Amino acid sequence: MKSENLKGLLYKKEALIDVHTHIGISPKFYYPYGYPYALSVEDLIIRMNHLGIDYAVSFPFIDSAFYVNNGTSKIETTTQYCNFPFELENRNLLNEVNEIFPEYRNRILPFLMFDPSREADKQAKFMEEMSEQYHVYGIKTATTYIQAFVNDLETKGKPILEFARK
DSSP states (O other), X not given: OOHHHHHHHHHHSOOOEEEXXXXXXXXXXXXXXXXXXXXXXXXXXXXXXXXXXXXXXXXXXXXXXXXXXXXXXXXXXXXXXXXXXXXXXXXXXXXXXXXXXXXXXXXXEEEEEOOTTSOHHHHHHHHHHHXXXXXXXXEEOOHHHHTOOGGGGGTTTXXXXXXXXX
């Protein structure tokens, strides 16, 4: 369904929208017995149906394979699994919504996670490519958790801000 059509549906009728859901996994929550540590599109739809929710804004958990959990309080990074923050997680979110469960893509509004302080050029290019292939409804960051600075959008994070303004 085209985003214009979905936007039309959102404004056409009264609807209940959950504006903060996650799809994916969170090792950070899983290992210390936190909950929820994972949620699939299918699980989210079951919960939405049970609670009478029509639409959900969804993004990956705040964990990214780009960050290393080294037991210290300082964030370190690795390109072992991906080349920039949230590459793997955003790709998995869009794949699950659009390729694995396409029958639900008219109820899930994917937002991409980003890091304004690291690899902004790569992230912006990726977001542009993904938004040409799939519907992306917005972007989200959680700078406290990833030790980043939202004001970096004015400098090294500017490519992400420029993407958001399109």
